[in-house]
Amino acid sequence: xxxxxxxxxxxxxxxxxxxxxxxxxxxxxxxxxxxxxxxxxxxxxxxxxxxxxxxxxxxxxxxxxxxxxxxxxxxxxxxxxxxxxxxxxxxxxxxxxxxxxxxxxxxxxxxxxxxxxxxxxxxxxxxxxxxxxxxxxxxxxxxxxxxxxxxxxxxxxxxxxxxxxxxxxxxxxxxxxxxxxxxxxxxxxxxxxxxxxxxxxxxxxxxxxxxxxxxxxxxxxxxxxxxxxxxxxxxxxxxxxxxxxxxxxxxxxxxxxxxxxxxxxxxxxxxxxxxxxxxxxxxxxxxxxxxx
Amino acid sequence: xxxxxxxxxxxxxxxxxxxxxxxxxxxxxxxxxxxxxxxxxxxxxxxxxxxxxxxxxxxxxxxxxxxxxxxxxxxxxxxxxxxxxxxxxxxxxxxxxxxxxxxxxxxxxxxxxxxxxxxxxxxxxxxxxxxxxxxxxxxxxxxxxxxxxxxxxxxxxxxxxxxxxxxxxxxxxxxxxxxxxxxxxxxxxxxxxxxxxxxxxxxxxxxxxxxxxxxxxxxxxxxxxxxxxxxxxxxxxxxxxxxxxxxxxxxxxxxxxxxxxxxxxxxxxxxxxxxxxxxxxxxxxxxxxxxxxxxxxxxxxxxxxxxxxxxxxxxxxxxxxxxxxxxxxxxxxxxxxxxxxxxxxxxxxxxxxxxxxxxxxxxxxxxxxxxxxxxxxxxxxxxxxxxxxxxxxxxxxxxxxxxxxxxxxxxxxxxxxxxxxxxxxxxxxxxxxxxxxxxxxxxxxxxxxxxxxxxxxxxxxxxxxxxxxxxxxxxxxxxxxx
Numbered sequence: 001x002x003x004x005x006x007x008x009x010x011x012x013x014x015x016x017x018x019x020x021x022x023x024x025x026x027x028x029x030x031x032x033x034x035x036x037x038x039x040x041x042x043x044x045x046x047x048x049x050x051x052x053x054x055x056x057x058x059x060x061x062x063x064x065x066x067x068x069x070x071x072x073x074x075x076x077x078x079x080x081x082x083x084x085x086x087x088x089x090x091x092x093x094x095x096x097x098x099x100x101x102x103x104x105x106x107x108x109x110x111x112x113x114x115x116x117x118x119x120x121x122x123x124x125x126x127x128x129x130x131x132x133x134x135x136x137x138x139x140x141x142x143x144x145x146x147x148x149x150x151x152x153x154x155x156x157x158x159x160x161x162x163x164x165x166x167x168x169x170x171x172x173x174x175x176x177x178x179x180x181x182x183x184x185x186x187x188x189x190x191x192x193x194x195x196x197x198x199x200x201x202x203x204x205x206x207x208x209x210x211x212x213x214x215x216x217x218x219x220x221x222x223x224x225x226x227x228x229x230x231x232x233x234x235x236x237x238x239x240x241x242x243x244x245x246x247x248x249x250x251x252x253x254x255x256x257x258x259x260x261x262x263x264x265x266x267x268x269x270x271x272x273x274x275x276x277x278x279x280x281x282x283x284x285x286x287x288x289x290x291x292x
Numbered sequence: 293x294x295x296x297x298x299x300x301x302x303x304x305x306x307x308x309x310x311x312x313x314x315x316x317x318x319x320x321x322x323x324x325x326x327x328x329x330x331x332x333x334x335x336x337x338x339x340x341x342x343x344x345x346x347x348x349x350x351x352x353x354x355x356x357x358x359x360x361x362x363x364x365x366x367x368x369x370x371x372x373x374x375x376x377x378x379x380x381x382x383x384x385x386x387x388x389x390x391x392x393x394x395x396x397x398x399x400x401x402x403x404x405x406x407x408x409x410x411x412x413x414x415x416x417x418x419x420x421x422x423x424x425x426x427x428x429x430x431x432x433x434x435x436x437x438x439x440x441x442x443x444x445x446x447x448x449x450x451x452x453x454x455x456x457x458x459x460x461x462x463x464x465x466x467x468x469x470x471x472x473x474x475x476x477x478x479x480x481x482x483x484x485x486x487x488x489x490x491x492x493x494x495x496x497x498x499x500x501x502x503x504x505x506x507x508x509x510x511x512x513x514x515x516x517x518x519x520x521x522x523x524x525x526x527x528x529x530x531x532x533x534x535x536x537x538x539x540x541x542x543x544x545x546x547x548x549x550x551x552x553x554x555x556x557x558x559x560x561x562x563x564x565x566x567x568x569x570x571x572x573x574x575x576x577x578x579x580x581x582x583x584x585x586x587x588x589x590x591x592x593x594x595x596x597x598x599x600x601x602x603x604x605x606x607x608x609x610x611x612x613x614x615x616x617x618x619x620x621x622x623x624x625x626x627x628x629x630x631x632x633x634x635x636x637x638x639x640x641x642x643x644x645x646x647x648x649x650x651x652x653x654x655x656x657x658x659x660x661x662x663x664x665x666x667x668x669x670x671x672x673x674x675x676x677x678x679x680x681x682x683x684x685x686x687x688x689x690x691x692x693x694x695x696x697x698x699x700x701x702x703x704x705x706x707x708x709x710x711x712x713x714x715x716x717x718x719x720x721x722x723x724x725x726x727x728x729x730x731x732x733x734x735x736x737x738x739x740x741x742x743x744x745x746x747x748x749x750x751x752x753x754x755x756x757x758x759x760x761x762x763x764x765x766x767x768x769x770x771x772x773x774x
Contacts, residue, residue: 143405145361175405177360184361192401193364 037068038246041080041092043148050265057262064249064256076180077150084235091238091246096228097152100283103276106233109243110250111274114202118272119226121201122153124161125189125218133196134221136161142195144173145188148180151200152282157224158198160285169289183207183214190217202229206267228278232271247273301504306497313486313493321482328474332467337433337444339380340460343370344446345431348458351387352450355395360405363387363396371398383441383463387448389456390428392420409459415439419459428454440464503527507536515547555722563725563744570727574623577615585612621738622727624745630669635662637674638698645681653691656681660698666705668771672746677707679739680765684711687763700771707767715758724756743767 038061042054054071061069072089074080077098084092085105099106111118126133133139136158147154155178162169177194179185182203189197201223208215232250234243250271253259263270299307347370354363367385386397386409397403402412409416418436426432429449435442441461448455506525526537588605595601638661649656666673677696684694688711697708716724723729727741747754752769 175360177358179361188361188364193360193396193405194400195404 037070038065038091038242039070039072039089041072041074041083041089041094043074043077043080043092043094053262053265056258060256060258060262061246061249064252065245077148081150084233087235087237089235090242091232091234093230093232095148095150095152095230096279096282097156097286098150099231099233100279100286101150103279103283105236107236107238107243108274108276109232109234109247110271111231111278112229112266113269113272114229114267116269117226118229118274118278120153120229121226122157122224123199123201123204123220124158124196124222124224125186125199125204125220126196127189127192128217128219129192130195130219136196136222137165137167139196140167140172141174143193144176145185145194145197146176146178147182147185147197147199148178151182152227152285153200153224154182154185154198156282156285156289157227159289161222161224163289186214186218190214196221200230202267209267225281227282228274231274231279247271301501301508302498305501306494309493309497310490313489317482317486317489321478325475325478328478329471332470332474336380336462340382340444340462341431341433341446343382344444344458344460347385347460348446348448351458352448352455355387355389355448355455356450360396364398364400367396367398381466382460383466384459384461386459386461387456388459390454392423392457395456415441415461419443419461423457428457503529503533503537507533507540510540510544514544559722559725566726566741567745567748570622574619577619578623581612581616581619585609585616588612618738621742624672624742624749630671632665633662633668633670633673634665637670638662638677638696641674641677641681644678645685648682648685649694652685652688654685654688655693656685657693657695658698659695662698662700666700666771667773668705668750668769672750673769676743676746676767677709679743680709680767683739684709684763684765687711687713689713703770703773705767705769705771707769708764710762710764712761713763715760715763716756721756721758725754 040061058069058071072080072083072092074083077095080089080092080094081098081102083089084094085102091109099108114120124136126139144158146158149155159169162172177188179188179197182200185194185197185199186204186207188194189199197218204215204218204220232246234246251273253263254270296304347366350366351363354360354366367387370382370385372381382398384397384399384403386399386403387395388409389395392410393408394403394405396405397409403409408420410420415436418439419434419441422434422436423445429447429452431444431446433442433444441463443462444460446458448458503526506527510526526541527533528537588609591605592602638658642656642658645656681694681696688694692712694712695708695710697706697710699706720729725740725744728737729740744754747767747769750769752767754768755766757764757766
């Protein structure tokens with residue numbers, strides 16, 4: 001019995017170590033890019049732990065574009081932003097907030113269409129067992145979970161809301177922390193680690209569809225006005241043909257059977273070319289909060 | 293307890309052995325369970341310590357960077373929701389800062405960020421007191437008194453500065469199912485062992501008690517049923533019980549001898565009384581008898597010869613003669629002068645008995661015929677042997693055998709007469725030598741009485757052994773060798 005216990009302890013410790021190491025090492029893994037590949041950066045906006053989906057999507061893109069495609073995944077928006085601003089990525093799927101901050105250095109390729117419109121909202125959520133809290137203002141002195149300091153829905157919007165309530169966002173909550181992914185904000189609020197959180201409404205609704213167990217543990221108390229959905233952008237010096245090629249591919253997705261299936265997995269209707277003005281709302285908020 | 297004391301050894305010994313076996317089994321089981329429990333505790337403790345150490349090392353960076361979510365994820369990855377050994381699962385894992393406020397915990401609802409675990413009260417309040425007591429940079433196991441929890445604390449140290457603690461809280465209650473399982477398994481093993489051992493122990497315990505029981509059974513028959521005491525059943529071993537059995541056998545043997553002696557003594561006292569009585573009667577009868585016979589003789593010699601009277605006197609004389617013979621037989625008297633018993637007397641005796649023996653086809657055998665005369669009165673000895681021989685021939689089966697044995701040595705004549713007929717019943721044996729005690733229709737029943745009287749007068753002894761197919765009369769008479 002002794003030995004069994006001990007081996008089990010070792011096993012469990014090993015698996016624990018492994019997961020700890022993986023968490024620490026992920027952002028450091030070198031990207032294996034071939035010469036001439038299309039380099040696409042992905043943020044943890046929504047795609048998390050969906051390797052099989054990404055493989056399918058990449059294969060589909062490669063077929064459409066007739067060239068190899070490499071996805072770059074990073075743990076935070078900032079890292080992806082640094083890469084594309086430094087010209088190390090050709091394209092990236094990012095959030096509206098970093099887009100408005102670096103609008104001059106990026107070119108808008110496409111905007112997702114969700115429920116028929118290129119918009120989404122930020123949701124303010126609290127644990128489902130908290131039946132009292134009805135607004136952000138009631139979370140004073142509580143613990144709050146943001147997704148990413150460069151996220152619109154998961155950071156900028158709640159900051160803006162607090163500022164417009166006349167509160168100092170830095171001191172309003174007793175503690176706040178970042179989970180670096182929207183899905184994890186839902187988890188953090190669901191288990192009660194945070195008393196409230198800000199999450200991408202599109203992610204919350206998609207999770208409600210595929211992982212209702214996660215969203216059931218939370219309750220949405222506030223929905224923001226519409227914001228331009230997470231844009232697909234290109235580095236500013238991207239050749240026009242390449243940009244057109246990718247935009248075409250994205251816009252054509254609903255027409256293609258495999259593309260349509262991939263869109264269904266993303267819960268999206270498709271992509272539109274979109275106008276930078278879509279994100280003016282975000283830009284105004286950023287200005288108000290003083291982060292531009 | 294009196295009822296227990298009175299219980300037969302048949303049950304007492306096995307029951308005591310059972311109690312001893314059960315007690316041993318229980319003690320061994322308890323010892324094993326205690327040992328297992330200790331091991332389980334140690335196991336858990338070492339597991340918890342190493343887990344706490346690993347967590348403390350891993351959590352330094354998230355704590356330094358204030359990355360609550362990363363810290364939470366690390367705590368979660370340390371949990372195994374489908375653990376095989378649930379008691380190895382910490383009830384709560386928490387990271388506290390230097391002021392003992394929760395940085396993050398695996399149960400955020402109970403231990404929310406920024407709150408003090410003492411808020412939970414009880415064990416956690418005492419935990420804080422215990423934490424504050426010791427050195428903040430040392431790993432410790434803290435078990436507050438009367439606590440249902442115990443804690444393993446590992447310090448979070450960066451550059452020698454204690455940032456806070458990683459605290460693993462274990463509920464002792466989660467031990468209970470495992471402990472019950474442990475006790476259950478031990479009980480099953482003990483029961484199996486008992487199933488094997490108990491019947492064997494019972495058998496040996498019964499075996500140990502059996503000789504004692506046999507002894508007790510035999511003792512219950514003493515002194516009432518000495519004859520039927522089952523001595524062969526007694527233990528024959530050399531241990532204490534065997535010695536007791538031997539002693540008991542000796543005791544019964546001596547008791548039997550004593551009983552026989554008493555019976556013999558009573559018989560000879562009775563015979564002596566009968567002898568005195570018959571001697572007295574014989575004297576009282578002999579005196580008038582002599583007068584009457586003399587009177588008849590005188591009348592014959594000097595009477596008038598009346599034929600009726602003569603006939604009457606003749607009838608009287610025959611009757612009186614018969615009385616005299618009977619009285620003479622009752623009152624055996626040694627004649628002062630008699631010749632010595634010679635070997636030829638034996639031939640005479642055989643001739644005398646021969647007719648009777650021939651009639652019943654009984655074979656006579658003589659052993660140890662004396663070569664020289666013995667200085668014993670021939671008439672009396674002849675009467676003894678004749679009476680015994682006649683009895684023996686009569687008692688022998690048709691076509692059977694009668695043996696006469698003589699042995700004269702060291703001034704003692706040993707005489708034995710033996711027949712192979714039916715044995716003498718016990719009831720008759722007690723009165724064998726008394727006058728008129730004969731069971732036979734023939735004879736007056738004075739034969740053995742006469743033998744007895746003569747042997748007594750010759751200062752001899754007489755014994756009878758009778759069993760089916762062999763009845764032996766033995767007589768010993770001392771004689772003067774000079």
